[in-house]
Amino acid sequence: MGVSFNIMGPNSSIYSDEKSRVLVDKTKSGKVRPWREKKIANVDYFELLHILEFKKAERVKDCAEILEYKQNRETGERKLYRVWFCKSRLCPMCNWRRAMKHGIQSQKVVAEVIKQKPTVRWLFLTLTVKNGFCCKVKKYS
Numbered sequence: 001m002g003v004s005f006n007i008m009g010p011n012s013s014i015y016s017d018e019k020s021r022v023l024v025d026k027t028k029s030g031k032v033r034p035w036r037e038k039k040i041a042n043v044d045y046f047e048l049l050h051i052l053e054f055k056k057a058e059r060v061k062d063c064a065e066i067l068e069y070k071q072n073r074e075t076g077e078r079k080l081y082r083v084w085f086c087k088s089r090l091c092p093m094c095n096w097r098r099a100m101k102h103g104i105q106s107q108k109v110v111a112e113v114i115k116q117k118p119t120v121r122w123l124f125l126t127l128t129v130k131n132g133f134c135c136k137v138k139k140y141s
Helices: 035-051 057-061 092-116 134-140
Strands: 013-016 023-026 067-071 078-083
Antiparallel strands (some): 013 078, 067 078
16 A cells, blocks of 8 residues: 555554544654655755756655555554655655664664673764865875
8 A cells, every 4th residue: 555755664653643544653652753844855855856957856756655554454553564765865755764774773783782792882983084185185086
């Protein structure tokens, strides 16, 4: 079954509001995810690409338009089964999904490190490279 604007993250559920019959995406903690706002931003991004006549404009327009859900027969709960994204680096919808994916991956890595080495000490490190002239930059790339 296809539904617009209602996308779920991993381990979250979609519930139907009895009054409006609109599917609402909620996390396990009950927080509603702002998919509608992301789709509106996606449409704005499409309009800019369309004006500039970029080839990927149509792909961006169709980003997360078709969603397929599987429903648990026992609980009636629906989970996202399949969705098509444009995979554009600047697409708000794809960026948000990518950020959620990276967050979950980071949580798994941290949990595994803590499990294997419970006394580990954490260090946040930022490395930078001094800016150079254009001819010097070419050497690094």
